[in-house]
Every structure is written in structure tokens, then in C-alpha cells.
Amino acid sequence: MEPPRGVWASLWSFLRFLPFFIGLLLLGTIKGIILCPLICLIISIGNSAVILGLWPVHCVWTYYCIARAKLLGPVLKLSLSICIAVVLILWPLVGIVGSILAGAGYGFFAPLSATFEAVGEGKTGEFLNCIIDGTWSTVQGSFTVVNDFIDVCFHSYFSVMDDLCFQEPPNGKPYEIRLLHIPGGLLAGLLGIIIDMPVVTLVSLYKSPYMLFKGWHRLLHDLIGREGPFLDTICVPFAGLAILLWPLAVIGAVLGSMVSSVFLGAYAAVVTYQESSIWLGLCYIISSLSIYDEYSNDIIDMPEGSCFPRLQYRKKEPPLRTSSCATSFSRPDSFRNPPSRTSSLRNSIIELNPFELLENLFVECKKHGELLVAEGVIRPEDIEDAKSSVGCSRVVSIGLPAYCILQALQRSAKANCEGLLLSDNVTEVTATNRPKGSFFDWFFNPLLILKEQIKAENLSEAEENYLCKLVLLSSHPDRLKILNLTPPDTEQRRAELDAFARRLQGITKTMSRYPTYRRRLGNVVPFLSDELAKKNGEIQSVNGSRTARSINNFVRMLSQKSFGSRTGHQEAARYQAKLIAGNGSEIA
Structure with missing residues (x-):
């Protein structure tokens, strides 16, 4: 569908579409509110039953596989046994809470998105479909989610643990941990969390207004000009919904930055242990702030550079830059010369x-x-x-x-x-x-x-x-x-x-x-079972036809040997019945 040409045509297209969009949004919201409790109940109860039912088995089997693992040395086994206890204790709580949140989100947004998809190009019966779509399919999808979760907790878990238990060391030498470097790594990881979490949070809050207004500016510009995500009619409802929900996306980005800062700072423990140097771990803590700052600038298209220094934290790798407030690592060509929004959308379609x-x-x-x-x-x-x-x-x-x-x-x-x-x-x-x-x-x-x-x-x-x-x-x-x-x-x-x-x-x-x-x-x-049944059925039918031909030939021979007498025909009939009753098992 070609976008309208001219400012007035674009504005009229926007005003004409706005009531339909609001109506679909209200309808989808109502369906989401009605189905959300049911879907949340199905997913949370199903997943919680799986988590609690398999939790004792997971605990026992995890420790059993760690004890028998040939890949791990004795000290590493002891360390993992202590650390894995925390994971196993928190797993039921985290899994159940995550199931509740996932069920609520899926139960609300699945009917909402299905309502907009029902009026896309090439659809027939839009009025009825926008009411029905996303109702029963969402209920079926909730059972599918539980089924997939069962596969992960049962089959996938035991497959991974079997590899841990029975896999041989690559060089015949098991992995071991260096106890002397563990205290330094733990200290560096703790300092990384303490420093990175508040600094990354402040940086993300500082950049959030810029992300909010720049995102709105881009989406509204595309809406009026029917460019980018608004170019195709099927994408217009979702792009319009993105305008309304963009503040939630910004809030989610800030919360995601806060959560990721914990792992970003804790990685200092890994650097300290790998490089056997607390100093390099501290250098990584400072460099991680620069890494986050530069990466966030690239994501929201802010000017390049960071006021945080980028220090060398690896012995065998040269630093990307050593001076503070200098230009960050050069952006790829995709950032310098971004493709037009129209062409990028076309590529995403294929x-x-x-x-x-x-x-x-x-x-x-x-x-x-x-x-x-x-x-x-x-x-x-x-x-x-x-x-x-x-x-x-x-x-x-x-x-x-x-x-x-x-x-x-x-x-x-x-x-x-x-x-x-x-x-x-x-x-x-x-x-x-x-x-x-x-x-x-x-x-x-x-x-x-x-x-x-x-x-x-x-x-x-x-x-x-x-x-x-x-x-x-x-x-x-x-x-x-x-x-x-x-x-x-x-x-x-x-x-x-x-x-x-x-x-x-x-x-x-x-x-x-x-x-x-x-x-x-x-x-x-x-499907394979049916094909096997067909194959066996064909073999049985072929064997049955061969048996029938053998019976008829024998009866004909017996009748001929009795010169057509009544006694010969009676004897042949009795033998034929005997062979049929025995499924031809007496025929050589």
C-alpha cells in the first residue's frame, strides 16, 4: 500500500485511522482484562506444580551429577556444591513468581495483539475475527507454555546433566579452581556491584528523557509521513500502540539497566580470577562504566564518546582507548550511515x-x-x-x-x-x-x-x-x-x-x-508410526494373498487326485478350513 502524498493527505489519513485504532485498542484491552486472570491461573498453577513436583528430584540429581562429573576436579566440585545450594533454594520462589508474571503478561498482550492482527491486509470477516481472535487461541497457547516448560524441566535438564555426568575431560585433565584467587575475585565482584549499580542507574536515568522524547519524535514523524513502521498497513496498529506504550519501554530500559549493572559489575570477579590480578579487576570496573555509556549512546543515537576512562583490563589485549573523554570506539558503518527506514523495513519483511x-x-x-x-x-x-x-x-x-x-x-x-x-x-x-x-x-x-x-x-x-x-x-x-x-x-x-x-x-x-x-x-x-503400520499392513496383505493362493492350489490338487469324487471334495474342504483357521501357518 502506497503511503499518502502531501501533508494534508497524511493528516487526513491519520485522523481517519485514529478512531479505528482506538476502537481496536479498547476491544483488545477488554479481551485482555477478561482472559488475563484465567491465563495467569493456568500458567502459574501448571508451572508451579512442575517446579514443586520436580524440585526434590532436581536437588538430588544435581548433586549426584556433580559428584560423578569427570570434567570437574574435587575442589571445584566442593565449591559448586556450596554455590548450587543457593540456586536450588531460590529456584522455586523465582520460578513461581516468574510464572505468575509471565502468565499475566501473556494473558493480557496475546489477545490485544491478536485483535490488531485480525484486521490486517488480506483478512476476511474482520468484525467477527477481531472479536473472536485471541480468545481460545490464547487458552491453547497457555497450555502449550506449560507443556514446553515441562519439556525444559524434565527432558532438557536431564540431558544437560547427563552430559555433565558422563562427558570425559577434553585433555584428560579435569577442570579445577584456584583457591588462592577466589578471595580477590569475590572482593572485585563485590566492589563492581557496589560501584556499577548506582552509577549505571544514574546514567540511565539521565538519558531516559532523551530516549523518551526522541522515540516519540521518531514515531510521530513516521506516523504522519507513513514511513518506517507505518509504511505497511499491517504494521500500523502495532506502531501506533508503540507510541502509547513508549514510556513503558523507557521505564523497562531503565529497570533493565539497573538489573544488568549487577551482572556487569560482578563480571569483575571473573576478570580478576582469569587474569590473576585484582588491579585488572579494578580496571575492568571503571572500564565497564565506559562500555555501558558508549553502548547506550549507540542504542539511542546520542553523540559518540564517554566521560568514563577506558582502561586495559586484559594482559594480552590492547586497550581500545586509554584517555578519558576521548572518542569511543568507532561505530560500525550501520551507525554512521544508517539505512533509510523504508529500506530497513523491507529487509525486515523478507x-x-x-x-x-x-x-x-x-x-x-x-x-x-x-x-x-x-x-x-x-x-x-x-x-x-x-x-x-x-x-x-x-x-x-x-x-x-x-x-x-x-x-x-x-x-x-x-x-x-x-x-x-x-x-x-x-x-x-x-x-x-x-x-x-x-x-x-x-x-x-x-x-x-x-x-x-x-x-x-x-x-x-x-x-x-x-x-x-x-x-x-x-x-x-x-x-x-x-x-x-x-x-x-x-x-x-x-x-x-x-x-x-x-x-x-x-x-x-x-x-x-x-x-x-x-x-x-x-x-x-x-506420522512415522502410521507409516510403519501401513508398511506392516502391506506386508501382511501380501502374505495373506500368498496364503490364499497356496490354499486354492492345494485344494485344486487334492480334488484332482481324488478324481473329482465326493470324498475328495469333502477332504479338500476340511483341509481348507483347517488352513484358514490356522492363518496358513501349516503351509511351507
Whole structure:
């Protein structure tokens, strides 16, 4: 939709839209107020029951895994046992309070946002949808939140603790803690909290009016000119809501700065311990104020520089700047020459959604899983283990998604793509359209490196097949031998492929610990079970038809041997009934 041209046209468009926006805001607010208590009750009760029910198990199993951990030395185990007690004691209180706040926020804002989405472009029946949307879907979403929380507290927790318990030290030497440097680190961390928290709070309060009025100026300017977030009609309600809620965003930024200052100052203990120097820890405390000041200036587009000195707090790293009140580290080009708001919005529209990519992964799991079930590579016991709530089959939960990711890596390497090519051979996930955020980078960047390494190896077709089956069945090496695969010619080549498989399985195992993974995997397992049932049904039908043909042939032969006599026909009939009753088990 093209924005209106001219001041009067823009003003008339704004005045004409304002009543609709206020009406939708009131309707969404009413729905949020009605649903908020119910949603808060569902999430808080569900999560609290999980927290309190599993808390004794978490306490016992945590100490058990720390005691058996081969990665940790004895002194570090003792220190962790003391520190983890505080976390375990506070966990029920923090978890229950967080569940109440999360339930209240989700119960209010989910119906509100769904009300605005109901009148977007391409929607039909807007009047009815803006009343209904966000009601039952929010209730269903609250149960989904509880379900995902159960997955985190049960499956993800035990997966992480199993790695801690059974993982071998990388160099055969466990991690240990230096007791002599702990007092200095604790002193530096305490001083960091005492100094950074009040100073960062004052700096954030000082900059909050600037952030408030500059944000309002930018949003109102975009609203009148239909630019930036107001360019597309579907984004107008949310951008208009941002104008009203912008003071809350500023307050949230100040509170977030206060909370983050605790961790920012406490990191001085880490610097002191790593560098074995209290002086460098004190230098970090002063430098952390400069880091926060410069970062906040970049966020709200204030002039560069900071009045706090930037000191060197690492022995092996040169300081970014040494003099006070000097220019801060140079901003990236994106800060110096920011793109137009129109172009930045266009880029954000084509940005891929991480949940869509995850959904695409499990669509691929269904497609490849169907073929693997038909080939007999995925067995009934794998699917039954995946259905179990106690244990989960590594073949289905880890091996199959890793197999699908490997297919994408091989497809991208053969197409000589810069990023990752999806199964439609059209969509490519690159650095420009990938989901933003460091969370996605944890998986995207290692996969790109792995793709380039696979491309450099120039694998043959037999080696690709071997690698695919190795990724799928690495937890069952005996089943790899049954498949009669052609292994690589040399031991070095085999070791390289084993390393690829381990890394890919490690990435997939890390992905499996996040909440939505198991819920989406739960949709794949019944599909594979149905495919297995179809396969078994076809085999039984084929065996049944063969049995019927054998019976008819034997009856015909017996009748012919009795020369068509009545006795021969009666004997044949009796034997036929006997075979049918025994399901043909007596036929060789």
C-alpha cells in the first residue's frame, strides 16, 4: 500500500485511522482484562506444580551429577556444591513468581495483539475475527507454555546433566579452581556491584528523557509521513500502540539497566580470577562504566564518546582507548550511515522466521522418515522409544533431524550456495535474511563452517551415503554393519567422516534441549508410526494373498487326485478350513 502524498493527505489519513485504532485498542484491552486472570491461573498453577513436583528430584540429581562429573576436579566440585545450594533454594520462589508474571503478561498482550492482527491486509470477516481472535487461541497457547516448560524441566535438564555426568575431560585433565584467587575475585565482584549499580542507574536515568522524547519524535514523524513502521498497513496498529506504550519501554530500559549493572559489575570477579590480578579487576570496573555509556549512546543515537576512562583490563589485549573523554570506539558503518527506514523495513519483511525454519526441519523429518521407514532403516523399536516419556530414541529424536540437516548441507555444498539451501531449492538462508540474534548464530555459523568443510572434502556418492547413515545410526554401530555400506578407503577419511557426524549430532542435541523441539518432534513420531503400520499392513496383505493362493492350489490338487469324487471334495474342504483357521501357518 502506497503511503499518502502531501501533508494534508497524511493528516487526513491519520485522523481517519485514529478512531479505528482506538476502537481496536479498547476491544483488545477488554479481551485482555477478561482472559488475563484465567491465563495467569493456568500458567502459574501448571508451572508451579512442575517446579514443586520436580524440585526434590532436581536437588538430588544435581548433586549426584556433580559428584560423578569427570570434567570437574574435587575442589571445584566442593565449591559448586556450596554455590548450587543457593540456586536450588531460590529456584522455586523465582520460578513461581516468574510464572505468575509471565502468565499475566501473556494473558493480557496475546489477545490485544491478536485483535490488531485480525484486521490486517488480506483478512476476511474482520468484525467477527477481531472479536473472536485471541480468545481460545490464547487458552491453547497457555497450555502449550506449560507443556514446553515441562519439556525444559524434565527432558532438557536431564540431558544437560547427563552430559555433565558422563562427558570425559577434553585433555584428560579435569577442570579445577584456584583457591588462592577466589578471595580477590569475590572482593572485585563485590566492589563492581557496589560501584556499577548506582552509577549505571544514574546514567540511565539521565538519558531516559532523551530516549523518551526522541522515540516519540521518531514515531510521530513516521506516523504522519507513513514511513518506517507505518509504511505497511499491517504494521500500523502495532506502531501506533508503540507510541502509547513508549514510556513503558523507557521505564523497562531503565529497570533493565539497573538489573544488568549487577551482572556487569560482578563480571569483575571473573576478570580478576582469569587474569590473576585484582588491579585488572579494578580496571575492568571503571572500564565497564565506559562500555555501558558508549553502548547506550549507540542504542539511542546520542553523540559518540564517554566521560568514563577506558582502561586495559586484559594482559594480552590492547586497550581500545586509554584517555578519558576521548572518542569511543568507532561505530560500525550501520551507525554512521544508517539505512533509510523504508529500506530497513523491507529487509525486515523478507527476514526468515526461526520458527518457520524449525517447522521446515520437521517437515523434512517426515519426508525422509517415511523413506527410511520404508527401507527398514528406522525400526519399530526406534519409534516406540520415541513415544516413551521416560527415554527418547536417539535415532528419531537426534539422528533423524541431524540426517535432514546433513541433507541440507550437502544440497547447499553441491549448489555452491553462500548460505543454506532449503528443500524447495529456492529459499536460501544467508547472513542477510537469517533470523537476527545471537541465539540463532549458535547454530547457523557452525553449520556454515561444517558445510564448507564438507564441500572441501568433495565426498563421493558412497561416502555421502555412509555419512548419512552414520549420522542417523551413530548410537547403534551394530546396525551400520547390517546395511552393508561402503566405508571410506582410508582410516583418515573415516575419522574425518566420524568427526562430521559427531559435530552434527552435537549441534542437533543442543537444539533438542530447547522447548519447542520436543513438541514439534511429537508431531513427527505419530506420522512415522502410521507409516510403519501401513508398511506392516502391506506386508501382511501380501502374505495373506500368498496364503490364499497356496490354499486354492492345494485344494485344486487334492480334488484332482481324488478324481473329482465326493470324498475328495469333502477332504479338500476340511483341509481348507483347517488352513484358514490356522492363518496358513501349516503351509511351507
